[in-house]
Amino acid sequence: MKHLHQRIRDDIEARIMSGEWPPGHRIPFEHELMATYGCSRMTVNKVLSTLAANGLITRRRRAGTVVAEPSSQQAVLQIQDFALEAARAGIDYRFKILHRAVEPIDAAAAQRTGLPAGTTMLCLSTLHVMDDVPQAFEQRLINLATVPEADGETFQDDPPGTWLLRRVPWTDAEHIVRAVSADSAMAKRLRVQTGAACLVLERRTWQAGAFVTEARITYPGDRHQLVGRFSPVA
Amino acid sequence: MKHLHQRIRDDIEARIMSGEWPPGHRIPFEHELMATYGCSRMTVNKVLSTLAANGLITRRRRAGTVVAEPSSQQAVLQIQDFALEAARAGIDYRFKILHRAVEPIDAAAAQRTGLPAGTTMLCLSTLHVMDDVPQAFEQRLINLATVPEADGETFQDDPPGTWLLRRVPWTDAEHIVRAVSADSAMAKRLRVQTGAACLVLERRTWQAGAFVTEARITYPGDRHQLVGRFSPVA
DNA sequence: TAGTGGTCTAGACCACCGC
DNA sequence: CGGTGGTCTAGACCACTAG
Numbered sequence: 001m002k003h004l005h006q007r008i009r010d011d012i013e014a015r016i017m018s019g020e021w022p023p024g025h026r027i028p029f030e031h032e033l034m035a036t037y038g039c040s041r042m043t044v045n046k047v048l049s050t051l052a053a054n055g056l057i058t059r060r061r062r063a064g065t066v067v068a069e070p071s072s073q074q075a076v077l078q079i080q081d082f083a084l085e086a087a088r089a090g091i092d093y094r095f096k097i098l099h100r101a102v103e104p105i106d107a108a109a110a111q112r113t114g115l116p117a118g119t120t121m122l123c124l125s126t127l128h129v130m131d132d133v134p135q136a137f138e139q140r141l142i143n144l145a146t147v148p149e150a151d152g153e154t155f156q157d158d159p160p161g162t163w164l165l166r167r168v169p170w171t172d173a174e175h176i177v178r179a180v181s182a183d184s185a186m187a188k189r190l191r192v193q194t195g196a197a198c199l200v201l202e203r204r205t206w207q208a209g210a211f212v213t214e215a216r217i218t219y220p221g222d223r224h225q226l227v228g229r230f231s232p233v234a
Numbered sequence: 235m236k237h238l239h240q241r242i243r244d245d246i247e248a249r250i251m252s253g254e255w256p257p258g259h260r261i262p263f264e265h266e267l268m269a270t271y272g273c274s275r276m277t278v279n280k281v282l283s284t285l286a287a288n289g290l291i292t293r294r295r296r297a298g299t300v301v302a303e304p305s306s307q308q309a310v311l312q313i314q315d316f317a318l319e320a321a322r323a324g325i326d327y328r329f330k331i332l333h334r335a336v337e338p339i340d341a342a343a344a345q346r347t348g349l350p351a352g353t354t355m356l357c358l359s360t361l362h363v364m365d366d367v368p369q370a371f372e373q374r375l376i377n378l379a380t381v382p383e384a385d386g387e388t389f390q391d392d393p394p395g396t397w398l399l400r401r402v403p404w405t406d407a408e409h410i411v412r413a414v415s416a417d418s419a420m421a422k423r424l425r426v427q428t429g430a431a432c433l434v435l436e437r438r439t440w441q442a443g444a445f446v447t448e449a450r451i452t453y454p455g456d457r458h459q460l461v462g463r464f465s466p467v468a
Numbered sequence: 469t470a471g472t473g474g475t476c477t478a479g480a481c482c483a484c485c486g487c
Numbered sequence: 488c489g490g491t492g493g494t495c496t497a498g499a500c501c502a503c504t505a506g
Binding site: 077165166175176179181208226 | 250251253257276303304308309310311313399400407408409410411412413414415429430431432433434435437441442453455458459460461462
C-alpha cells in the first residue's frame with residue numbers, strides 16, 4: 001500500500017467488515033494503534049476521524065472508540081444531466097420551454113416551499129427531448145427573491161436546471177421520488193399511453209435557508225430509471 | 235467560533251456559497267492561508283482536505299486549489315425500515331414470507347449480480363403489511379456463499395432486510411428506482427388495480443467484492459414515496 | 469525544475485466525561 | 488480525578504505536475 005494511513009484504515013475496515021470487530025466492539029486506543037503501526041498519533045487520529053465521519057465507528061472522550069451499529073439504509077441516486085448524458089452517448093438533445101410566467105404561487109406550493117402564499121416566482125414548464133423522443137417533463141419554480149437574474153434569462157443555451165446549477169450554489173436539498181399514472185395531458189406530452197406508470201422526481205433546494213427552486217420532473221416509466229452506486233466508506 | 239479549523243472552513247464556505255469565489259476561482263495557497271489565519275499548515279490542510287472530500291473544491295499539485303464546478307445532482311434517499319416506521323407511528327406492522335426456496339439463479343439474475351449462472355441462492359418473497367394494508371412486496375436473493383447462516387434462519391422476528399442489515403456489513407451498494415405498472419399478480423398481492431403505477435426499488439449489495447443480496451421491492455405508487463434530505467457540505 | 473499539495477512526525481495543551 | 492479524544496504546532500520529506 002502506498003500510504004500509511006491508507007494501510008491502517010484498510011486494516012481496521014477489514015476487521016469491521018469481516019465481523020471480527022462486530023458493532024459495539026471497542027477499538028484500540030489511539031496510543032495503542034500508534035504502537036501497533038509504529039506511527040505518530042496524528043496519523044492514527046486522521047484515520048479514526050475519517051472512519052467516524054463515515055459513520056463506521058463512534059468516538060467519545062474517555063469512553064473510547066467503538067464500532068458503530070449499522071446505519072439505516074440510504075440510497076444515493078445520480079440524477080442525470082440530459083445534455084451531458086446525450087453528448088456522451090452521441091445523441092441529439094433538445095429542450096423546449098412550453099410555458100413561462102412570473103406568477104404568485106398557490107397555497108400548495110407555498111406549503112411545500114415554506115414561503116408565504118402569493119410570493120411571485122418564475123414558473124417554467126420544459127420538455128426534454130432526445131432523438132425526437134420526449135424523455136422528461138419538468139415543472140419548475142424559481143424564487144426570484146433569491147435568484148433575481150433568472151427573470152431576464154431566456155434559457156436559450158441551457159435548460160433551467162443546468163443554468164441554475166451553474167449559477168446558484170445550494171446548501172440544502174429535499175428529494176421525493178414517486179410513481180404516478182400519467183393523466184391525459186402528461187401522456188400526450190410524453191407520448192405514452194394514458195395511465196402509464198411514470199417516475200416523478202421532486203427536488204427542492206435552499207441556499208442558506210433561502211428557497212431557491214423546486215423542480216418536478218416526470219419521466220416515462222419505461223424510458224427512465226434512477227441509478228445510484230454507494231459505498232458507506234469514502 | 236470554537237475551533238480554528240471551523241472558522242476557516244466556514245469562512246471559505248461562505249465565500250464560495252455567496253458567489254464571491256465562483257466555480258473555477260483559485261483559492262489562496264496553503265502558505266497564504268497560513269499567514270492569513272496565523273496558523274500552521276496542518277490546520278489549513280485539514281480544512282482544504284475536508285472541503286475537497288466534500289466536493290466543494292478541487293485540488294491538484296502544482297496547479298493549486300480551485301472552487302469546483304457544481305457537481306452533478308445527487309439525490310440521497312432514506313429507505314425506511316417498515317418495522318421502525320410503524321413502531322414510531324404506532325401502527326401495526328407484520329410481514330409474511332410468501333415463498334422460500336434455495337435455487338440456482340437464472341441467467342438474468344446472474345448478469346445483475348455478476349455471479350455465474352446456476353449459483354444457488356436463498357430466494358424469498360415477502361409481503362409487508364401495515365394495519366392489514368399491503369405496503370410492499372419484496373423479492374430477495376441472498377448469496378449463501380457469503381451469508382451461509384441465512385440458510386437456517388426462519389425470519390420469524392425480523393424480515394430478511396432487517397435481519398441482513400443487522401448481521402452483514404456491506405461495502406458497496408447499487409440502487410435502481412423505476413416506475414412500473416402492476417401486472418395482475420402484483421396487483422392482487424398489493425391490492426391495487428391492475429396497471430396501477432408502482433415504485434420499484436432494486437438494491438444490490440456487496441461485501442468487499444462478494445455479492446451479498448439483491449432486493450426488489452415494489453411499492454404501490456399511491457401509498458409510498460422515497461424521501462431524502464441532503465446537504466453537500468458536511 | 470520549481471512549486472504545489474500529500475503525508476507524516478513528535479511533541480503540546482485542552483475539553484470532556486466516565487469512574 | 489485521570490484518561491480519552493480534539494485540536495494545533497513547526498517543522499520535514501516526498502510525489503506529482505504545470506510550465
